[in-house]
Structure formats: C-alpha cells, structure tokens
Amino acid sequence: MDREIVSKSGKEKGLSDKALLSIQASLNLIPYAGGFLATYFGEIRDKRIIERMNKYFAYFAKRINELDEKKIDQAYLETEEFAELFAQGAEQAARSTTEKRIKRFANVLANQALIDSKTRLRTQSIMSFVDRLSDLDAFILVSYGNPHEESMRANTKEEAYTFVKKLADYLSIIVPAKEDVIEAIIYMDNLGLTWINEKASDGETEKGDLLILKEFSSFRTPLGNEVMKVVTPPDFFISPAIDKAEKVWPEKVVDLKFKDDLFF
Structure with missing residues (x-):
C-alpha cells in the first residue's frame, strides 16, 4: 500500500515538473523579462512565499506577546472565524513584496484580537482596502x-x-x-x-x-x-x-x- 502511494506521488511530481518546464519554456519567449520570470517561477517564488508568510506569523506573534494579557480576547483567537481571517491575512502577506505591507496585514489581525475590537464584523472588507x-x-x-x-x-x-x-x-x-x-x-x-x-x-x-x-x-x-x-x-x-x-x-x-x- 505504501509503495502505491509513493509511486503515485512520484508520478504526480513528474507531471508537476513537466508542467513547470512547459511554463518556463513559455516564459522564456517573453522579451526582456522572460529569463528572469522563468527563474522566478521555477526557483524563487515558492521560497519567497514561505519567507513572507513566516514574517507574517512572526510579526503577529510579536505584537500579541507585547500586549497586556488582559486586553487579549483569548476565546476569539480559538474560533474558526479568526482562523479563516488569519489565513486570509497570510495569503495576502504571501503576495506582498514589502515587509511593511506584510506587517500591515498582521496588524489588522492583531487589532482584532483585542477584547475591545469594534471592527471584527468588517475585518474582511477592511482587509480588501488594506490590500x-x-x-x-x-x-x-x-x-x-x-x-x-x-x-x-x-x-x-x-x-x-x-x-x-x-x-x-x-x-x-x-x-x-x-x-x-x-x-x-x-x-x-x-x-x-x-x-x-x-x-x-x-x-x-x-x-x-x-x-x-x-x-x-x-x-x-x-x-x-x-x-x-x-x-x-x-x-x-x-x-x-x-x-x-x-x-x-x-x-x-x-x-x-x-x-x-x-x-x-
């Protein structure tokens, strides 16, 4: 059973690699930027996404750790609503090319963690403006x-x-x-x-x-x-x-x- 899973995974990886090679070949046809774009999509982009999301996680943790514990709505932080908003922030941070922008998305969620937050119902729409x-x-x-x-x-x-x-x-x-x-x-x-x-x-x-x-x-x-x-x-x-x-x-x-x- 395990061998079948490994084999299937290997096939999927092979298909993924072929798809990437096809994409890179197409990108290389773009004048001036093609070479860089092919490298970016092939070798850099996934690393950058992980780096940006880790910065988002670390900055959010820093902001929460610096708050007075009495100000934090701990129950809200364990809700599905918060988890989904936090995930949305992470996705937007992953597309952000400046560290300041990444921090803004983390700040939005850190502010919603406060007991006296008055904008939770509008967090999703506010994040669209922040974007x-x-x-x-x-x-x-x-x-x-x-x-x-x-x-x-x-x-x-x-x-x-x-x-x-x-x-x-x-x-x-x-x-x-x-x-x-x-x-x-x-x-x-x-x-x-x-x-x-x-x-x-x-x-x-x-x-x-x-x-x-x-x-x-x-x-x-x-x-x-x-x-x-x-x-x-x-x-x-x-x-x-x-x-x-x-x-x-x-x-x-x-x-x-x-x-x-x-x-x-």
Missing part, C-alpha cells in the same frame, strides 16, 4: 491625526503635505515627494478613505484628470479612520484619555517605540 494601499498611502492616512478625534482637515494641498512632513520628521523618516503625496490622496479619495473638496476655479467644480493641478482641501473619512486604526500596531497610539490641553500631534499621540514598524 489596495501602498506603504505611502498607509502613512498618509496616519498623518491626518489622532484616530480618536475628528480627522484634521488640510485646507490646501500644501497643508496636506505639511501633515505628512510633520509626522515623517517626528519619526525621522525621509519625506516623500510632494507630487507622490498628492497623487496618493487623490487615489484614496477614489477608495473613500480620504475626502477631497476641490476648490472651484473658472466655474469648474467637477473632479477630473487634471485634479492634481487644482487646489483642494482634504481629510480622512470615517472609513479611512477605521482602516488606519487597524493597519497600525495595537497600542501604536498613546491613550486617548490625555487631557485636551496636553494633546499635541504627533509628539504626545504616536508612540515612538513603533518607529521601525511604520509604513515606508
């Missing part, structure tokens, strides 16, 4: 201020860039190009994560292809607020119970210990 965010997009969402308060409003594109620069300077991160920031804000407006109010000029009030050339105000939407809260590590934001007179963004709100876990 569409670049490292810079996620950073910009955070730059609109304390998630426990109303989003700061940038009255101009320059002010929106100032928000990003202020947070980047505080965390000693290289500030991205202004044009990239503006394009990201417009992109997230299309997703419903930021809201843009174009300032009318010459009777034009509709958004168009040239929006990046026009002036607008912007802020983070309630949906953007929910997404931002879960892509950051648990305890990323210092307790919101600080006296209002003492609140300073970002110095007294963002915990610097998470500097290396940020988004670009």
Whole structure:
C-alpha cells in the first residue's frame, strides 16, 4: 500500500515538473523579462512565499506577546472565524513584496484580537482596502491625526503635505515627494478613505484628470479612520484619555517605540 502511494506521488511530481518546464519554456519567449520570470517561477517564488508568510506569523506573534494579557480576547483567537481571517491575512502577506505591507496585514489581525475590537464584523472588507494601499498611502492616512478625534482637515494641498512632513520628521523618516503625496490622496479619495473638496476655479467644480493641478482641501473619512486604526500596531497610539490641553500631534499621540514598524 505504501509503495502505491509513493509511486503515485512520484508520478504526480513528474507531471508537476513537466508542467513547470512547459511554463518556463513559455516564459522564456517573453522579451526582456522572460529569463528572469522563468527563474522566478521555477526557483524563487515558492521560497519567497514561505519567507513572507513566516514574517507574517512572526510579526503577529510579536505584537500579541507585547500586549497586556488582559486586553487579549483569548476565546476569539480559538474560533474558526479568526482562523479563516488569519489565513486570509497570510495569503495576502504571501503576495506582498514589502515587509511593511506584510506587517500591515498582521496588524489588522492583531487589532482584532483585542477584547475591545469594534471592527471584527468588517475585518474582511477592511482587509480588501488594506490590500489596495501602498506603504505611502498607509502613512498618509496616519498623518491626518489622532484616530480618536475628528480627522484634521488640510485646507490646501500644501497643508496636506505639511501633515505628512510633520509626522515623517517626528519619526525621522525621509519625506516623500510632494507630487507622490498628492497623487496618493487623490487615489484614496477614489477608495473613500480620504475626502477631497476641490476648490472651484473658472466655474469648474467637477473632479477630473487634471485634479492634481487644482487646489483642494482634504481629510480622512470615517472609513479611512477605521482602516488606519487597524493597519497600525495595537497600542501604536498613546491613550486617548490625555487631557485636551496636553494633546499635541504627533509628539504626545504616536508612540515612538513603533518607529521601525511604520509604513515606508
């Protein structure tokens, strides 16, 4: 019986190897990129998937281990619902080409492990938004201020860039190009994560292809607020119970210990 299983497995492996050789032969026909793609699919991709998933597992474990045990909903972590969401996060992490992106998916699940989580019912839809965010997009969402308060409003594109620069300077991160920031804000407006109010000029009030050339105000939407809260590590934001007179963004709100876990 064992010999039959081994034999069948050997046949399946042989068929798999032949299929891979066929794929590689086809890939090699692609101009310029063919050689690399053939190597990537044949030798590299499976290794990368395992590496990325292991990073996801390790980072999730790190985040949970650092939490106060009283904050963790241990019963929820043993449910099928959580297991399926965790598996979905692992699959999305496996397709992620930056470590920051992998960490964002782990953060989403770590935040759902909290007893006071308010977004569990929307975790799957939130993860679909996270899947569409670049490292810079996620950073910009955070730059609109304390998630426990109303989003700061940038009255101009320059002010929106100032928000990003202020947070980047505080965390000693290289500030991205202004044009990239503006394009990201417009992109997230299309997703419903930021809201843009174009300032009318010459009777034009509709958004168009040239929006990046026009002036607008912007802020983070309630949906953007929910997404931002879960892509950051648990305890990323210092307790919101600080006296209002003492609140300073970002110095007294963002915990610097998470500097290396940020988004670009």
